[in-house]
Amino acid sequence: MEGEVYVINSGKGGVGKTTATANVGSALSMRGHRVLLIDADIGLRNLDVVMGLENRIVYDIVQVIEGVCQPQQAMMRDRLTENLYVIPAAQTRDKSAVTGEQVKKLCDELKQDFDYIIIDSPAGIEQGFKNAMAAADKAIVVTTPDVAAIRDADRVIGFIEAAGLSKPELILNRVRPGMVRRGDMMTTEDILDLLSVSLLGIVPEDEKIVVSTNKGVPAVHDMNCRSGESFRRIAARVEGEDVPMMRMEVRDGIFTWFKKMVGFKGTVRANA
Amino acid sequence: MKRPAVAENLKEIVKRAPSLSELGKRMNRPHALETIGGLVKRAFEKEEASKYAAHNRLQAVLLQDRSSLSAEGLGALRHDLRLVMSEYVIADRDSMEMDVRQCGEDLMLIANVRVNVVSDPAEELDEEPKRLLSPRRAAALKRELLEVVSGYLSIDAGSVQVEEERFSDSIALSVSVKIEEGEGFSEDASASHGMEPAWRPTAD
Structure with a gap:
């Protein structure tokens, strides 16, 4: 059966497109699917380092499109999960090196061999974004709960719809539950109301993401990581499973809380 | 003569007492106390939660962008x-x-x-x-x-x-x-x- 091509974009940079691509891709392959990740950010490649594959690059997407090599030669097999491959972006070329039609032709060819192809789009709404979108069947938009990211996400949603893709789904990234509770961060409902899209998942702000990027191991591999859990659930939803949204609050049991209280009293006494 | 000593001690304890947010961090529940602190602060300062500002401003901006x-x-x-x-x-x-x-x-x-x-x-x-x-x-x-x-x-x-x-x-x-x-x-x-x-x- 023919696979589905997803594009992950955001408009604004730095909201977590590459992190989302790496994690959703890894989680889908952990669920037994054949997955290909394509870094479409030509000139600013990043997916390779986030996946920890920077030392394995031989060929890149521009060389594939120019016919220098076969697509299979440019695919790097993931270190941690089976059936996960990455085609890196070129670092020394710019976005005009490829066209949307070429990317589409490549994906159409490759989707015979994969269940999911996920394209990591560059930020912005220029040529690179158009190239990435041209090949996709479905789009996922990543945003953070801040005004600049949401505004850009809205623009991108408009372009995706104008391009004839189905209504994109939203990943709300880097949510800080404490701030939401205090009323200093918009709630998920506020944001869905503004953007009028459906929600694919909520990911809490998590220091472990930095650690996972440092190591080049996507957070979904850490079973105790909350953001990783969010991405695992997102992967399940991509597959069509109906999984409840992750609860953003970490609630301790009464016993743990009591233990902490006792511990806390002890430290005060020690200080005094 | 014990009383002043107690008072001194109390003063010392109060001086060393951690702030609300610090307490929260020690209990590893930073949000619980920050929330209370934030609410109390807000009640006194009559400051509107900033998410409303974000929502309203975005609403206007998006309408213009979409038009x-x-x-x-x-x-x-x-x-x-x-x-x-x-x-x-x-x-x-x-x-x-x-x-x-x-x-x-x-x-x-x-x-x-x-x-x-x-x-x-x-x-x-x-x-x-x-x-x-x-x-x-x-x-x-x-x-x-x-x-x-x-x-x-x-x-x-x-x-x-x-x-x-x-x-x-x-x-x-x-x-x-x-x-x-x-x-x-x-x-x-x-x-x-x-x-x-x-x-x-x-x-x-």
Whole structure:
């Protein structure tokens, strides 16, 4: 059966497109699917380092499109999960090196061999974004709960719809539950109301993401990581499973809380 | 002699006592206490939760972004509205604000100016406060507004409203009109003013 091509974009940079691509891709392959990740950010490649594959690059997407090599030669097999491959972006070329039609032709060819192809789009709404979108069947938009990211996400949603893709789904990234509770961060409902899209998942702000990027191991591999859990659930939803949204609050049991209280009293006494 | 010692101790303890947020961190539940702290702070400072500001500002910005009327188009409309309103009231031209806002189901164009007035103690005793515009003038302003705005947007002709709100040192005159066609500026209006339609990606 023919696979589905997803594009992950955001408009604004730095909201977590590459992190989302790496994690959703890894989680889908952990669920037994054949997955290909394509870094479409030509000139600013990043997916390779986030996946920890920077030392394995031989060929890149521009060389594939120019016919220098076969697509299979440019695919790097993931270190941690089976059936996960990455085609890196070129670092020394710019976005005009490829066209949307070429990317589409490549994906159409490759989707015979994969269940999911996920394209990591560059930020912005220029040529690179158009190239990435041209090949996709479905789009996922990543945003953070801040005004600049949401505004850009809205623009991108408009372009995706104008391009004839189905209504994109939203990943709300880097949510800080404490701030939401205090009323200093918009709630998920506020944001869905503004953007009028459906929600694919909520990911809490998590220091472990930095650690996972440092190591080049996507957070979904850490079973105790909350953001990783969010991405695992997102992967399940991509597959069509109906999984409840992750609860953003970490609630301790009464016993743990009591233990902490006792511990806390002890430290005060020690200080005094 | 024990009492002062106890008091000293207490003082010392109070001095060393951690702040609310620090307490929260020690308990590894930073949010619980920060929330209480934030609520208490807010109650005293009468500060509105910033998420409302974010939501409202975004709502206005997104409406403009989605519309086919460009920033220049809105600027021209703002300019024209300012001219019309300054024929009726003497106000600082720069004081006029224009905004497109979602009010429930409706999309409204709202403009307002503030007119400074010297408050007259005798006048405050009057049953009826002084108005900026007589009903007749207000009706004339409505007609003119309708003409100006419909050059830019398709609007609901029956929805034009002119209101005055009295403050201690000023009167705010606000006009509002409902924009038709869901959440968009009329394509014709923007086209006739030479506005560019929204960018649409083309196949390469």
